[in-house]
Amino acid sequence: MLITKFEQAFYKIQKAHNILFITHQRPDGDAISSTCLMIELAKHLKKQFVAFCSDKLNDNNFSFLPNVENITDNINSNIFKNFDLIIALDCGNLKRTGMAEKLKNKELNQFIIEFDHHPKVDNYSDLEIRLPEASSTTEVLYNLLKINNIKITKNIANCVLTGILTDTSNFLHQNTSEKAINIASEMLMYGARMPQIIKNTLYNKNLPDIKLLSKALDDLTINKKYNFAFSILTLKDIHKANVTDDIYNAITGFLSNLHGVKAILLLREEKNKVRGSLRSVYPGVDVSKLANLLGGGGHAKASGFVMENCGIKKIENKWSIISN
Template sequence: MNNKFSEILEVIKKSNRILITGHTSPDGDAIGSGLALLLALNKLNETLKKQTEGRGEIYLDKTLRFILEDKTPKNLKFLTHSILIEEFGNYDSKYEFDLMICLDSGNFDRIGRVGELKGENTKVINIDHHISNDRFGDYNYVGDISSTSEILFDFFKEAGIELDHGIAESLYTGIVNDTGNFKHSNTTKKVFKTASELLEYGVEPDEVIKNFFNTKSMEKLKLTGRVLSDFKFVDSHKLVYYYISEAELSELGAGKDDTGGLGELLLSYENASVSLFLREDKGHIKGSFRSKYDVDVNALAGLLGGGGHVKAAGFKTDKTSDEILDIIIKNMSLGGE
């Protein structure tokens, strides 16, 4: 059951040291929603400060930080305020946060090492849109809509926080990410209405698409060529997949940022119903599912401790790529194949 936006807002207002974070290997929605929230709470902070000063009260400024385990992906550094995003490895403050706001993360482990910053008395707000979310927060809002960015748009409106270009640009990028630039089945009339309202703050869709989708490094293009040349297809299950090791990534000079979107690209194969992109990562394997028709990849990802949405889900496991494929192929019927 969700907490009301009003309850979440009151917790935020009463907190002085607030940490915002999102999932590891952040995408446009994790970055966009987090940056938008940071900017919006800075505005709220200034509003509360003026209100208390007007009453002759002393106001304790809020400390607001947006910290992620991983670096900001290259294709998201175009966001006007991306310089405000901090990397966990560079964070050196020792004080305890009294509130942690986790965004776009189906469970607490998804935020990675940033979870170490949760103190004994730190309250957790969990705002997400994945149907597999396990409601790990002290306060939770999980909506089955396009993106966490869309949830925050609704939250800001109800909270009376006025948007500006930076907030709108961040939210628009998050929505574009999770709707595949408005081509996925989670694109509703409300999504279009939200996007159109964001454009009123000077967001330029062509600039977002140019930077986010259509600007790629040489390493990304080489990796894409390798995947398209060597992908495998299991005809009996209409499953297209590719596994890339850390050694292969290194050979191409590519990083994990460069692997984004390859699962969706694989799904474009005309005979495929499901795509699975597997990437070795520090002794584990991370998997990304995409579904074209009625296969529930959230159920399949759940077999490996992951989750997400019916048509897009992921997982992280200690199993080998062969073991993963064996499990998935044997259980494709679970997903509705």
């Protein structure tokens, strides 16, 4: 059944005239590399396409990937109806596409395919290929390539490996499977450059990034009753640091190294909203349950949420989330 889905997806891609690729807001390495991979495939098949992400990429860290320059944050709403195929990548939550209303109200002749490895949140696609056991969406796309006998080039190999490395945190997270390691090894045989990927995605922090990490560590608090650690970054902290969004995953990843706690939470304040990032390496703890209760989602060991129309304030020496 799953093989048939991958074959149906490739058939739709082959028959399409004009394709729209979409990935989620605040894209991570897997989102960007999945999109770059599909652009590479579209170019090979000589398809017209647009690749869209509603947040402008800070492509310094991912400039080594092929086609990253083809991802735009600006799309003319009048041309949406021209796409006969829409492919959503690494984006199970409709809101995070940045064009939820358009996707809900798509034309009858428009077909949506969704490739993802996150737990299901919304039902908006005509063909859903979701593999929660996969390490990354690029691992899901690897199956698309293999099942349909699509040649894996060096460019494609770099995309596949980047998604696996960034979503497993270089094989440290529990989503690192035997299959993920075998695929990564295969991508090296196809010419993927693992040292270059790690250099650009791991060893990429600047002084403001490190200073904000220091601030998060200074304010780190442990709730001994629940064996739970959390830290707060206010809007003032963030404005003072002048950092890019890439640093927040690094901060939560670093905090999750804290020994003896079941989970960690990083709350960061933005204009009229608060974002939460949850991480756990503790057996049996599923942080996505809390994220889902707060309107977010993600994986059992890495999830997030957004609370709108609110801010963070310290009242009587305790942090509180308050409505604006």
